[in-house]
Amino acid sequence: MKKTILTTLLLSVAAAAFAVDKKYEPTWESLDSRETPQWFPDAKFGIFIHWGLYSVPAFAPRGTYAEWYWHAKDGDQSGKHAAAVGRADATQKFHNRVYGEDVPYSDFRDQFTCEMFEPEHWAKVFKRSGAKYVVLTSKHHDGYCLWPSKEASESFGMAWNSVDSGPKRDLVGDLTKAVRAEGGIKMGLYYSIWDWFNPYWPEAEQPTTGPKRKMNLPEEGRKKYIDEVMVPQIKDIVNRYEPAVIFSDGDWWMDDEKWGTKPALAWLFNNAPNKDEVVINDRWGKVRKKHGGYFTTEYGSGFADPSVLWEENRGIGKSFGYSRVETFDDYNTGELLIYMLCDIVSRGGNFLLDIGPTADGRIPIVMEDRLIQIGEWLEVNGEAIYGTRRWKKDCQWSKGEIREYTKEEFHKGIPDPIIEMAKYPKAGQARKECYFTTKGDTVYAMITELPDNGEFEIADIELSKDSKVTMLGVKGELEWEKEDNGIEVELPRLNPSKLPCQHVFTLKITNIK
The missing domain is CATH 3.20.20.80 (Glycosidases)
Incomplete structure (x- = not known):
């Protein structure tokens, strides 16, 4: 036994030394x-x-x-x-x-x-x-x-x-x-x-x-x-x-x-x-x-392959460098940028968001505003973003047609494909009801639009007897019931003036099977 332990330790030390000295x-x-x-x-x-x-x-x-x-x-x-x-x-x-x-x-x-x-x-x-x-x-x-x-x-x-x-x-x-x-x-x-x-x-x-x-x-x-x-x-x-x-x-x-x-x-x-x-x-x-x-996309949609480490980079507007020609309509809203962040991270990517400072050294106020809005959302929902990985599926679709978009649409589409898929689908088009991320045996479901009836269904998920469901930024556990192919969660009834955040709301589901 002692010989085996010693051999294992020597092999570990040798492996570590090899890793340190690798050229x-x-x-x-x-x-x-x-x-x-x-x-x-x-x-x-x-x-x-x-x-x-x-x-x-x-x-x-x-x-x-x-x-x-x-x-x-x-x-x-x-x-x-x-x-x-x-x-x-x-x-x-x-x-x-x-x-x-x-x-x-x-x-x-x-x-x-x-x-x-x-x-x-x-x-x-x-x-x-x-x-x-x-x-x-x-x-x-x-x-x-x-x-x-x-x-x-x-x-x-x-x-x-x-x-x-x-x-x-x-x-x-x-x-x-x-x-x-x-x-x-x-x-x-x-x-x-x-x-x-x-x-x-x-x-x-x-x-x-x-x-x-x-x-x-x-x-x-x-x-x-x-x-x-x-x-x-x-x-x-x-x-x-x-x-x-x-x-x-x-x-x-x-x-x-x-x-x-x-x-x-x-x-x-x-x-x-x-x-x-x-x-x-x-x-x-x-x-x-x-x-x-890592691989990069630019004003694009990232990668579908979950094994690829990637990053999407784009400006808040349509240009990376500051452009005095751009107007209000050229700048993405804070809402859209939050949807982008959730969408990109749910698919396993990083989001590198560009600002274009002025020649005299200022960050344009509209850009500061967008960054602060993202930060306020992350204060509540950051644990569903940082350190997470892509789950077995990146989102949950409603019924309807799942559209494919071109790079040109991702750069100049009105509305932007990200928010169209999540909030403003065309007639007959499927909608992303939530984005998923995971960390250990915890799954995060980032809901893109709260349902009118106060109940949210998540398919293809199985909970254990120790599972808990909560909403980030809201105290207390939420009631849930097992469905044929998932769960139904009773969402908290919140005063609109006391919402934990804006735009996207995160369910935290622990101890999943």
């Missing part, structure tokens, strides 16, 4: 063998921030991305994609009228002042929103960096970061410090591996516009950018700020071999100061939905 190789087989740190699937809700020189013009035709201003102004004209050309025409006309035909994008540095930026206030708003992680654009596709990157300035041949120009502040450092001081929130960084107009790219070889961009860069030009800008910048932000998330982007028009991302990721997993914490996405060179720490 990752620059292959997807090796990189994908790393388990994504547990904090990420537990977090569920994060805040995305698109902020940079594009926040100065803050313009894009409604329904398009304002952070693409420079490319729309100086890049889209060469393309043949109708949407891109239309965006280019609108942007060029706006730029010529407001700033002048001869004013280059680089002049926006002087107007990117950030004089109203109070990182401590931002961090408090994020805390109140209930978010568990934050992802700031350290560098978008324009190459302008929000930290003192010497590689950016050297490659562009001018001051091309927020310390040597514009606000003269380390915006990444200031926000990182404030978020971590607030406590309970992970700080991450978005980093674009592509610079649209970096001089190290041969100008004649820049990709054309459109969804199917192709490019055959001379290896010399490509290697110069990757070796002297991209890889050093990745290592710089990791060593300086130890981001818990690295959200890569700008990858889609060149494969991972040409990008040289696998060696950079092997270095990250082996050498990052916080290598046991850092999480990566799947945007590393035509490998989306194939390789990476």
Whole structure:
């Protein structure tokens, strides 16, 4: 017996030592063998921030991305994609009228002042929103960096970061410090591996516009950018700020071999100061939905496969960067965003919700309002979100047709498909009566609309003699009865002025079989 115990202990120690000393190789087989740190699937809700020189013009035709201003102004004209050309025409006309035909994008540095930026206030708003992680654009596709990157300035041949120009502040450092001081929130960084107009790219070889961009860069030009800008910048932000998330982007028009991302990721997993914490996405060179720490969708619907770790990212409006063109109708309501959060988490995903601050450093009030509404709902219902997993089914449908939606509808549908499925179904259309999550032997049923008769039926669930049913935010147990294929719960009769929360109400069901 003693020998067996000793052998088991030695094997355990050896396994632990192997895990600690494991070296990752620059292959997807090796990189994908790393388990994504547990904090990420537990977090569920994060805040995305698109902020940079594009926040100065803050313009894009409604329904398009304002952070693409420079490319729309100086890049889209060469393309043949109708949407891109239309965006280019609108942007060029706006730029010529407001700033002048001869004013280059680089002049926006002087107007990117950030004089109203109070990182401590931002961090408090994020805390109140209930978010568990934050992802700031350290560098978008324009190459302008929000930290003192010497590689950016050297490659562009001018001051091309927020310390040597514009606000003269380390915006990444200031926000990182404030978020971590607030406590309970992970700080991450978005980093674009592509610079649209970096001089190290041969100008004649820049990709054309459109969804199917192709490019055959001379290896010399490509290697110069990757070796002297991209890889050093990745290592710089990791060593300086130890981001818990690295959200890569700008990858889609060149494969991972040409990008040289696998060696950079092997270095990250082996050498990052916080290598046991850092999480990566799947945007590393035509490998989306194939390789990476988690998969991403953008203004989409996520993944149906319950084995996939994924994250949906979208703005509160239709643009990630702040757009002065957007109106009240372009912004999602707090109600819709709460439905989105429940829907995404019920299907096993994380929700990364974007805000677009202004050039002077403010979070627009309408965006603050939406974040605070989500936070108030999470104060009551957070245990049905944080640390939960997808149950055997993600929702309960009523009778009717279950519709399939396109990505275009998820981006621009009126009403949004999420709330249409849950609250405003069309004639004959099935409705999501509740979303499910689970934690251990507890199931949470998040009811999308309280029934008029005060009774709610849940199918395909079996309770034990020790089971209890409660509503989060309401004292006392609820009465329930076993049905042929589930249970019927008698909901509490509540004074409308004393409801525990708004929009979605959560039943907690313990000790299920």
